[in-house]
Amino acid sequence: MTDIGFVRSDFVEPRPAPSPxxxxxxxxxxxxxATPLDSVLTVLGLAFLAWIIPPLWGFFFGNAVGxxxxxxxxxxxxxxACWAYIAAEMEFFIYGFYPATEFWRPNIVFGLGALLLIPLLIPKVPFKRTNAVLILLVYPVLSYILLAGGMFxxxxxxTEMWGGLLVTLILSVVGITLSFPLGIILALGRQSQLPIIKTVCVMFIELIRAVPLITxxxxxxxxxPLFMPQGMTVDKFLRALVGVxxxxxxxxxxxxxxxxxxIPRGQYExxxxxxxxxxxxxxxxxxxxxxxxxxxxIVNNFIALFKDTSLVYIVGMRDLLEAVKTKNDAAIEWQSANTATTGYIFAAMVFWVFCFGMSRYSIYMENRLNTGYKR
Amino acid sequence: MQKALVSIAVAASLGLGATAAQAAILDDVKAKGYVQCGVTGGVPGFSAPDSNNVWTGIEVDFCRAMAAAIFNDADAVRFTSLTSQERFTALSAGEVDVLSRTTTWTMSRDTQLGISFVGTMFYDGQGFMVRKDDGIESALDLSGAAICIESGTTTELNAADYFAANGMEFNTVVFVDQDEVVKAYEDGRCDVYTTDSSALAAERSKFANPDDHIILPEVISKEPLGPVVRAGDTQWFNIARWTYFALLEAEELGVSSANVDEQLGSDNPAIKRLLGVEGEFGAPLGLDNAWAYQIIKHVGNYAETYERNVGPSTPIGLERGLNALWKDGGIQYSPPIR
Incomplete structure (x- = not known):
């Protein structure tokens, strides 16, 4: 009998499955x-969410009035939240005192602006030069004629009748479009070898930067108005626009x-x-x-500009935020505990949408242009 | 040198003369075709957008009345929202032709700012609001009560004066913002809320249960609110002032927008003079003889604008009080038109 070796007589105990x-x-x-501290923080965090989310949900959706x-x-x-109030006063928030029969004019301006701006922002769309000429030269003139009227x-x-989002957008779009080239010229002027240009630019920059926008x-x-001859006035809207x-x-x-x-000196040389x-x-x-x-x-500055436009309320102009405030006070028929809060939330959401949009686009642009450093 | 100085002086005085001559506001207004009116950013009942986003309010109606007197069209008026800081500059610089913006008539403003107050469209004054449950019936019962108040305002100073004068304990809860003050009062953090009575009434109208709150009868300060024009143009000043008086006179004579056309045939000489049937009262103002007729036709008399904007039937719900006509126990009084 040869040793036939090992014959298994019993099975190995099944081992638990390996931990996943x-x-x-x-x-x-x-x-x-992972650690006891983590566990405690997690529980606290979940408790916080459980505490904060139901009331928020209730305020914004559950109990809100559509x-x-x-x-x-x-x-x-x-x-x-009283969304009904926002819906009812939406016209004022967008157009201010702009006459209701003439709403088609700002609407065309909004639409045309979007129509011209979007292809300009998408790199693949051709005819950039024509588009730029249209939006920088033709569009402003057309918009002004449409909005101010008195012609054709x-x-x-x-302009006293303009208000709401219309004012916010005009101020910020014009401000952004003009301040960018002006800023580049000032920056170049500041580095100029020509003493007069340099001095003027330095003085301008330092003066403006040292003063609050409100001032x-x-x-x-x-x-x-006190310096100007009696009876001669420059439109208040224009003054704010220039200031911003x-x-x-x-x-x-x-x-x-x-x-x-x-930029390394070598590039200049x-x-x-x-x-x-x-x-x-x-x-x-x-x-x-x-x-x-x-x-x-730069985008930082533009976002700041967009938000700073609401400061024009101190010169009696009615941007989006001020339009909301006006209605919060004036719309007695809509008074309720949450009316004013809802108004402010609406204004915040509109501001957020625009600023977030700008920020996202700037990130996209950065990535696209980041050819030299991308690995 | 001497010669040069003299010629400069002459030139300067000529320049001044030129400005004075061109300062005929009525001509400018007629040329541009509308009255530019400075108003608030939105105070319900006084000047605020209504639900159709049209300017309404008792102060807005004053500007409409001026437009009606000049152009026979109550819509020939444009409104500029002004903050309280810039209102007087805007008026002196000619950005607005008339300022009708809850402006309190005080001596220093009237004498030092180059402006003239036309009259008192609305007699306001500081009052107190309390909860009905507290059983307080007079401001003299308020010793030691917690008072919600806006800091840095004349309101605070007036209240302090009043409490000191009556030997009462002054106990305040101070906030920087009007909305915070109201909120604190609503939440029960204080017993009393004090500000101008018109504002008290407006705020009360926004409460969940307005009837739970009462405004005490005492008015502890004088806040006459009226329209203002640039000083130095008597004609324009007179137009503004007599627009105001015409509103009052019409109420006193019982002429309203509803019956003004039949009143044209009235035998009452005072009504005849008011409506321009008799006498020549428009020409000295540089206006049509039917100037007051146009005001009443398009805007109504003082009672109508009051009832429409701030009266008891509106959410503001203010009784006439001091703003009743003199013969009804108030102090609104128009000199006779004759």
């Missing part, structure tokens, strides 16, 4: 309950200057060695590199 390395439980153990609701529903005990049989609408607006609205633009351009100038300083003149050097070599560096800073 993936799956929701593992993820939770690893990320939420756009078709009535003020009686808004006044009920436990009623949430359009009923004149004085500039006050100066434009309260002091300026100058203010932002000083900040943009400093941001751009930061970009210019980040190489550009000069190619025999390019000053403007060509700047336009083709220096600025494209410098501006690419400072996109976040």
């Amino acid at each position: 390395t993936s799956g929701p439980m593992v993820w939770m153990k690893k990320n939420l309950f 756009p078709g609701g009535t003020v009686e529903e808004c006044r009920m005990e436990n009623a949430g 049989g359009l009923r004149p609408v004085p 500039i607006l006050f100066m434009a609205s309260v002091m300026l 633009t100058l203010f932002t351009s000083a900040y943009v100038a400093e941001v751009v200057r930061g970009g210019l300083q980040a 190489a550009a000069a060695a190619l025999g390019l003149g000053y403007w060509k050097r700047m336009w083709f070599i220096i600025l494209p590199q410098a501006l690419k560096h400072v996109i976040p800073g």
Whole structure:
């Protein structure tokens, strides 16, 4: 009998399954309950969410009064946000005192603006140059004629009657469009070898940066009329527009200057060695590199400008926020515990949408232009 | 040198003369075709957008009345929202032709700012609001009560004066913002809320249960609110002032927008003079003889604008009180038109 070796007479005890390395439980153990401290923080965090979310949900949706609701529903005990009020006063929030029969004019301006701006923002769409000429030269003139009227049989609408989102958008779009080139010119002027240009630019930038925007607006609205001859007035809206633009351009100038300083000296010298003149050097070599560096800073300024437009309330103009405030006070028929709060939330949401949009677009642009450093 | 100085002086005085001559506001207004009226950003009952986003209010009606007197069209008026800081500059700089913006008539403003107050469209004064349950019936019972008040205002000073004068204990809860004050009062953090009575009434109208609150009868300060024009143009000043008086006179004579056309045939000489049937009262103002007729036709008399904007039937719910005509126990009084 040969030894036939080992014959298994009993089975090995089944071992427990290996602990899983993936799956929701593992993820939770690893990320939420790794240590006792983590566990405590997780529980606290969940408790906080459980505490905050139901009332928020109730306020915004559950108990909220929808756009078709009535003020009686808004006044009920436990009623949430009064969206009905927003819906009812939406016209005022968008157009201010702009006459209702003429709403088609701002509507065309809004629509045309979107129609021209969107292709300009998407890199793949052709005809950039034509588009830019249209939006920078033709569009502003057309918009002004449409909005202000008094020409081509359009009923004149004085700027006092403009309001709401219309004012916010005009102020910020014009402010952004004008302050950007102005800021670049100021930044270049500040680095200029020509003493007069340099001094003027430095003085302008330092003066404007050293003064709060409110002061500039006050100066434009309260002091300026005192210096001008009796009976001669410059439109209040125009004054605020100029004030906001100058203010932002000083900040943009400093941001751009930061970009210019980040360009190695060799680039300037190489550009000069190619025999390019000053403007060509700047336009083709220096600025494209410098501006690419400072996109976040510039967009920062534009977002700040967009939000700062609400400061024009101190000179008696009615931007979106001020339109909401006006209605919060004046719309007695809509008074309820949450009316004013809902109004402010609405204004905040509109501001957020625009600012977040700008911020996202700037990130997209950064990534697209980040050719030199992308790995 | 001397010569140069003299010629500069002459030139300067000529320049001044030129400005004075061109300052005929009525001509400017007629040329541009509308009255530019400075109003608040939105005070319900006084000047605020209504639900159709049209300016309404008792102060707005005054501007409409001026437009009606000049153009026979109550809509020939444009409104500029002004903040309280910029209102007087805007008026002196000619950005607005008339300022009708809850402006309290005080001596220093009238004498030092180059402006003239036309009259008192609305007699306001500081009052107190309490909860009905508290059983307080007079401001003299308020010693030691917690008073919600806005800091840095004349309201605060007036209340302090009043309490000191009556030997009462002054106990305040101070906030920087009007909305906070109201909220605190509503939440029961204080027993009393004090500000101008018109504002008290307006705020009360926004409460969940307005009837639970009463406004005490005492009025402890004088806040005459009236329209203002630039000083130095007597004609324009007179137009503004007599627009105001015409509103009062019409109420006193019982002429309203409803019956003004039949009143044209009235035998009452005072009504005849008011409506321009008799006498020549428009020409000295540079207006049509039917100026007051146009005001009443398009805007109504003082009672109508009061009832429409701030009266008891509106959410503001203010009784006439001091603003009743002199013969009804108030102090609104128009000199005779004759």
